[in-house]
Amino acid sequence: MIEVLSAGPFATVQDLGRTAYRDQGVSLGGAMDSHALRMGNLMLGNNAGAAGIETTASPLVLRFNTDMLFALTGAACTITLDGIALPIDWCMQAKRGQVLEIQPSREGMWTYVCVAGGIDCAEVLGSRSTDTKIGIGGPFDGKALSAKDHLTCFPSDPTDCATIGALGGYGVAPIARPRDTDGAFVVRVLTAREYDDFIPQHQTLFWSAPWQVERESNRMGYRLSGPELQTIQPLSLPSYGLVVGVIQVPPSGQPMIQLAEANTCGGYPKMGVVIAADLPRLVQVRPGQSVRMQRVDHTAALTARRTNQGHLKTVITAKRTACAWS
Amino acid sequence: MDHRQLIRDTPPEYDISAMGEAGLLLHVSHPINMQAQETIWSLARAGADWHGVDETIAGVNNLLVVFDPDITDAAAVEKLISKAWANPPNMGRTPKLHRIPVRYGGIFGPDLPLLCQETGLSPEEYIHRHSTGKYIVMAVGAMAGFGYLGGLDPSLAVPRRATPRMNIKAGSVIIGGAQTAVTTVTSPSGWNVIGQTDTQFFDPSNERPAMLQLGDQVTFHPEESA
Numbered sequence: 001m002i003e004v005l006s007a008g009p010f011a012t013v014q015d016l017g018r019t020a021y022r023d024q025g026v027s028l029g030g031a032m033d034s035h036a037l038r039m040g041n042l043m044l045g046n047n048a049g050a051a052g053i054e055t056t057a058s059p060l061v062l063r064f065n066t067d068m069l070f071a072l073t074g075a076a077c078t079i080t081l082d083g084i085a086l087p088i089d090w091c092m093q094a095k096r097g098q099v100l101e102i103q104p105s106r107e108g109m110w111t112y113v114c115v116a117g118g119i120d121c122a123e124v125l126g127s128r129s130t131d132t133k134i135g136i137g138g139p140f141d142g143k144a145l146s147a148k149d150h151l152t153c154f155p156s157d158p159t160d161c162a163t164i165g166a167l168g169g170y171g172v173a174p175i176a177r178p179r180d181t182d183g184a185f186v187v188r189v190l191t192a193r194e195y196d197d198f199i200p201q202h203q204t205l206f207w208s209a210p211w212q213v214e215r216e217s218n219r220m221g222y223r224l225s226g227p228e229l230q231t232i233q234p235l236s237l238p239s240y241g242l243v244v245g246v247i248q249v250p251p252s253g254q255p256m257i258q259l260a261e262a263n264t265c266g267g268y269p270k271m272g273v274v275i276a277a278d279l280p281r282l283v284q285v286r287p288g289q290s291v292r293m294q295r296v297d298h299t300a301a302l303t304a305r306r307t308n309q310g311h312l313k314t315v316i317t318a319k320r321t322a323c324a325w326s
Numbered sequence: 327m328d329h330r331q332l333i334r335d336t337p338p339e340y341d342i343s344a345m346g347e348a349g350l351l352l353h354v355s356h357p358i359n360m361q362a363q364e365t366i367w368s369l370a371r372a373g374a375d376w377h378g379v380d381e382t383i384a385g386v387n388n389l390l391v392v393f394d395p396d397i398t399d400a401a402a403v404e405k406l407i408s409k410a411w412a413n414p415p416n417m418g419r420t421p422k423l424h425r426i427p428v429r430y431g432g433i434f435g436p437d438l439p440l441l442c443q444e445t446g447l448s449p450e451e452y453i454h455r456h457s458t459g460k461y462i463v464m465a466v467g468a469m470a471g472f473g474y475l476g477g478l479d480p481s482l483a484v485p486r487r488a489t490p491r492m493n494i495k496a497g498s499v500i501i502g503g504a505q506t507a508v509t510t511v512t513s514p515s516g517w518n519v520i521g522q523t524d525t526q527f528f529d530p531s532n533e534r535p536a537m538l539q540l541g542d543q544v545t546f547h548p549e550e551s552a
Contacts, residue, residue, distance in 0.1 A: 025468065134530070
């Protein structure tokens with residue numbers, strides 16, 4: 001139903017990941033920007049966790065071999081359908097034979113193409129997410145997409161397809177990505193167990209410095225550069241389970257943030273954990289851009305979580321409105 | 327409320343801290359302790375069924391409990407952890423014994439000469455001590471199906487390499503500090519390689535895809551040459 005005409009090594013099928021196998025050493029995986037994936041799916045009337053395509057760094061070119069609804073979310077970039085420019089956070093109908101071309105983003109990192117019904121491929125360990133480290137998931141045994149691949153989708157409501165086709169498409173507003181006065185993207189953080197073991201002046205630097213995202217950042221984690229952070233005394237910790245968003249400081253003194261495909265255990269001291277609601281804005285920060293850590297408490301983290309959930313509800317409402325158009 | 331406010335009235339043997347707004351980390355205070363580790367295994371198994379808990383990940387003398395803040399809250403989960411610690415449930419699983427054949431040394435164990443140099447043991451003696459050891463799976467993590475094994479003879483311990491190798495094959499039998507393990511996917515590693523096994527440690531078609539589970543026992547033996 002969809003033919004891949006061109007794809008880079010980072011175009012993969014992802015859903016919301018494997019949520020019951022971290023105790024087997026299997027990474028959570030799934031979309032780096034899970035909020036963008038959910039948005040795209042909800043715009044289409046899919047379950048929020050249906051499988052879509054995540055892409056970064058290289059062009060992605062797809063040909064639709066049937067009429068179908070698709071949605072574009074995540075990092076804004078140059079996108080065309082048969083040469084006509086499309087905006088991001090947009091849902092519309094593709095007609096059979098049309099070609100969608102997505103260029104690598106210069107504003108963010110991860111762009112998502114969701115399709116009505118979701119990508120159809122076998123679940124492995126409860127998920128359709130592609131895990132290239134262990135070679136499971138996605139339609140091709142853990143491999144990224146490449147030219148000549150064919151993707152199929154689950155069935156979807158043809159009425160929605162016709163209605164949105166006649167409407168011409170519709171868009172939604174994304175969640176906020178606030179920036180500080182120096183341009184650093186603000187990311188809210190809860191302190192973690194070893195925070196108190198760091199030199200007080202370095203604790204202050206953690207909250208004040210602009211942390212630059214380094215090139216060696218990927219689906220496993222983002223490396224940051226800035227002032228060196230040191231514990232008051234050398235710490236040797238036995239390996240402990242990791243959550244996505246944990247900010248560890250290895251002996252180099254440069255923090256790293258564990259992300260979707262991080263290993264499930266690690267042993268470095270941890271400063272804090274990025275609140276789950278701010279992972280979408282964190283992962284969209286490009287190498288060379290900076291992040292500012294903002295200290296928040298538990299209550300604020302839960303409030304932010306509800307705010308994101310509220311945003312998804314507005315997307316559901318928008319879809320309903322669009323499909324009732326006449 | 328930050329992570330420190332959860333540490334209150336807990337028995338001196340462990341502390342509980344927040345790992346984000348959806349995780350609690352139980353960290354045992356004293357040096358690595360097998361009785362505490364057995365309690366952790368018990369909580370790891372029982373915890374997966376607690377109300378609102380998504381996953382439990384046992385580490386070495388610690389336990390991460392990941393929960394859904396839409397269903398429960400940190401205070402409720404902390405109570406469940408403390409209650410279970412005081413009265414660990416009997417999870418009734420019989421540990422499995424895994425006997426792992428290893429091709430030691432030569433091209434399969436490029437770091438064996440260095441380890442012999444560091445420890446003052448002959449290759450035969452190093453291999454003998456490694457292959458007569460009895461190991462326990464303390465935790466599963468680091469990579470899919472990877473078991474952190476306790477029980478390495480201290481005379482065999484050698485620190486990790488200063489420069490990690492970019493890629494070592496899955497099935498590499500490795501020594502890192504005072505731990506031994508077997509890699510389960512081809513990956514970069516700073517550990518020392520002493521041998522190779524063909525045993526598969528991870529099968530995604532199994533409901534529990536890791537062959538090594540918490541508390542299982544592992545022994546190594548030199549593979550008979552053909």
